[in-house]
Amino acid sequence: MTLAEIVATVGQEMAGRRGEGVVADYIPPLARVDPQRFGLAVITVDGETAEFGDAWLAFSIQSISKVFTLTLALERMGEDLWKRVGREPSGSRFNSIVQLEQERGIPRNPFINAGAIVVTDALLEGRPPAAAIEDIRDVMRGLADTDSIQIDEEVAASEAATGFRNISLAYFMRGFGNVKNAVDDVLNVYFHQCAIRMNCRQLARAGLFLANGGVDPLTSAIVTTSARARRIEAVMMTCGHYDASGEFAFKVGLPGKSGVGGGILAIVPGRAAIAVWSPGLDQSGTSLVGALALERLVSLAGWSAF
Amino acid sequence: MTLAEIVATVGQEMAGRRGEGVVADYIPPLARVDPQRFGLAVITVDGETAEFGDAWLAFSIQSISKVFTLTLALERMGEDLWKRVGREPSGSRFNSIVQLEQERGIPRNPFINAGAIVVTDALLEGRPPAAAIEDIRDVMRGLADTDSIQIDEEVAASEAATGFRNISLAYFMRGFGNVKNAVDDVLNVYFHQCAIRMNCRQLARAGLFLANGGVDPLTSAIVTTSARARRIEAVMMTCGHYDASGEFAFKVGLPGKSGVGGGILAIVPGRAAIAVWSPGLDQSGTSLVGALALERLVSLAGWSAF
Amino acid sequence: MTLAEIVATVGQEMAGRRGEGVVADYIPPLARVDPQRFGLAVITVDGETAEFGDAWLAFSIQSISKVFTLTLALERMGEDLWKRVGREPSGSRFNSIVQLEQERGIPRNPFINAGAIVVTDALLEGRPPAAAIEDIRDVMRGLADTDSIQIDEEVAASEAATGFRNISLAYFMRGFGNVKNAVDDVLNVYFHQCAIRMNCRQLARAGLFLANGGVDPLTSAIVTTSARARRIEAVMMTCGHYDASGEFAFKVGLPGKSGVGGGILAIVPGRAAIAVWSPGLDQSGTSLVGALALERLVSLAGWSAF
């Protein structure tokens, strides 16, 4: 089968599953997303693309942004970042505070909320939040090769109004000195980065450098080093889906990162980037149909890290 | 560089690091192993081999045996095994009992001690322990294509005499009904499987089927299905090194499994199996120099899952 | 009201509540106890007694035995016992293993199972289990001033056959060196001490020394020092009811100790000892109607530690 045929097959197979899972409802703008949506986009390192369904409809990328802020922070701060955040799976929920207490404010990895807040704190670097937000947005525009990416201010505001757990996590780490800027500023940036809206096509395009050793294969832009790209993929593999990271690795076998907006970005090392979107989530906060689609796509294409 | 050159280079580079780390000393036969030992063996799916140092000297494979008993139990019992053991990284030490209590006797994954004990219990199937021990030994002989593999009875006896934590774990799970045979029998088998002695060459050879989709590329024997081989590798990637699994994935980028005897088995999907041995362990119980050697070998060979 | 009137009033008031709670069913001899049973006995330091209902019917004292083995071990070993067991409320279930791991095999207090096992280990002192069992039984006979106290061998055997959690706890502590005798021997004694059968009258009588500064007020026998009696009462107050110790202190306001057989021993400092028995347990394993009866009795008598 060609890539186009595979993507079409997967899309059609998922038709009967649409609507499964539970749409995130902790903020109104996420709660009202149509659960029937399903988008899928693949882009290979050769530039071949294939899409299905709502691949052109933008959604809230949420935690998928953590892959990009991690990349950015590593480029800006270097390996010292790892003194402030670990790279071990946590074995806990995305917003658990338990390990933070035992491990004195050092989050287990950059993909749980606490870790991503530390990364954002590192990126803030004393700038006004608006500057950092613009910076992150512009990086995403650059990676996705389009100026049309926007931040959903309603989402950012809703997160800010209800994100007590994240505020708590940030103050907790501030108490240990591992959040250095004012908590309000850090969370302002954090809530905005989570509120970035992208479609599957843009998201796959933005992640393509990871499939190609850190270099955007279409523009030859060096986003990060080959070693760092590999390592970011390793963290995606072991920590990309909170307390269901092992399950994702087991079933899909690719480095990936999910968000509560229903999106998943997966990387096929050396080959392609895949973005899938379906709003219904499983128990651990990963798109239920999205993960199924990836499992099926990987099986049909013979794509696995293993 | 050729494979032989790469292996030689790595071996020479490690010469200055030999003796680093701390040799396991909880039982006398492990404590008296010469910390200066270093062996490295690679075998590719094409049958090419390269070795360095003490690659022909047998050592106690300890927890590396868990990869093989998992494979065996999956072939014998099928996917139902996963009802009794999870596949998530635990975020805890190899012998932690904390999660077992919260999760009612279901271990997080088959590579922590509790999980491996459940796998062994499943393999026992009501047989006398001696039959199961012989069975496991014979499977290892078959995979390594040699009859010379032995079980070190002194090691098995020492483990039995001091393994209170493992006895405790087994009774704990027995209380939840997740160990079904008599605890003494299960641990008898478990302590014997950990006491298998192999050299690097044999170990790499035994793991080669995992690099080749479940089929031994040299004998064409079908050890397991392609899907299962991928999944076992996924569990090795996310759970192979206890609470340092993320670190190993980050630095080496390959599915691997370490043992407190100082051995590590690593799989290069589609390409090769690697076994390294150096008795000195890091804080989390993985061979310190062994992991360094793998990191270097992978870098020189350009081998990574990512 | 006279003491007799108070006891009669409480007994009558509880008539309508008999049968509430859930009878322990983890072993057959406990499961078949009639849930309608209710006994109450009070004995004052002046020797005045009052009883109600099934006060003369023997039941399995279970964990109430821990008060007496603690007293005995303190007399035999002295304050060094506190190096092996703490005296802090655990905030956890009676058989939790979580804290044992963090606190390296030192149980929080002598009234959770792990702590009581350590106390029993200390009492064993290398003797054959049968000698220690006889010793404990004889001490109980002495304190209760009657030779009619027996150990229920069926209960002891049932506990042994199903007590995997306790075996696990014992091996866990053995791994830390805090159980010194063979686990089988220690648990043999432990399961027998829990299987002592006494009636309310005997139990209140046996605990009377605690209400009188360590001295049996009727025989003038010195059981323990005044300071030690106070301290044992303090541990009963803060740790006597597992993770519901605070609740018991809040509602009853007396040092007490409950057992899953449905008995509770409570001490009124300077005044009296009370034993109540009703087999139905609340969520945390304390007699539901027994605790209600104590709350009411204390209120009518104006007896509180506070």
Place this chain on the structure above:
Amino acid sequence: MTLAEIVATVGQEMAGRRGEGVVADYIPPLARVDPQRFGLAVITVDGETAEFGDAWLAFSIQSISKVFTLTLALERMGEDLWKRVGREPSGSRFNSIVQLEQERGIPRNPFINAGAIVVTDALLEGRPPAAAIEDIRDVMRGLADTDSIQIDEEVAASEAATGFRNISLAYFMRGFGNVKNAVDDVLNVYFHQCAIRMNCRQLARAGLFLANGGVDPLTSAIVTTSARARRIEAVMMTCGHYDASGEFAFKVGLPGKSGVGGGILAIVPGRAAIAVWSPGLDQSGTSLVGALALERLVSLAGWSAF
């Protein structure tokens, strides 16, 4: 010995121990307190008083305020308060967040920080923080029978500037809906109540109602009911000293509450209230010499709850 003689004896005995322990240094106004200070005051229900040392020097009562806000909140809100906070010892540090996650925002008891913040939230009742602060201060003035009690604004401001852990706890509970007012307002009141300055004489006087069944024996003012007074004492006994509550009960045998300012309030049921102050703290945050003084005083006076 007369009460005066006992107090003098204890004071003199402690002279050689002055300065032991570690003065709290997380905020400057506490850090600069003279570690040599020692004050002791006793007041009986008959109005007899005895004092020693710096009994007339005011100090920061800190967590001792939690006894009084609990009393106040119970009077104002009634028993419904217990739906929002438990009464079990936590087995954890005063500012631990671990249990809060497992128990979904319901703190274990009103004397750990999280629990006290909930009590303060209940007291705030939508009033401006300044009104609630004045209210609490006036209650303390009333109980101590003096208008000279002040709040140390420097302490309150320092706590607010560095109290990240408490802010984190409050937002955490806000996420579970168990803090209902704005976190800033609740903590504003909380930090002020902790910053109340009193001397030993005033503190003992303020706590006297607890020794007398809820009624101030000198003014006959009904502060709370007899049942509630007993229950508050029970919570002090089981939870008054964080993860060393069992130890305090064991050694002192009285309901008490300590603060990091070095003060301890202890109640002798039916007899007296005692306040002691010595700034050096033990590992768990209780005045080291203060606790020793209480242990000695109780022994000389024969005062114990048991």
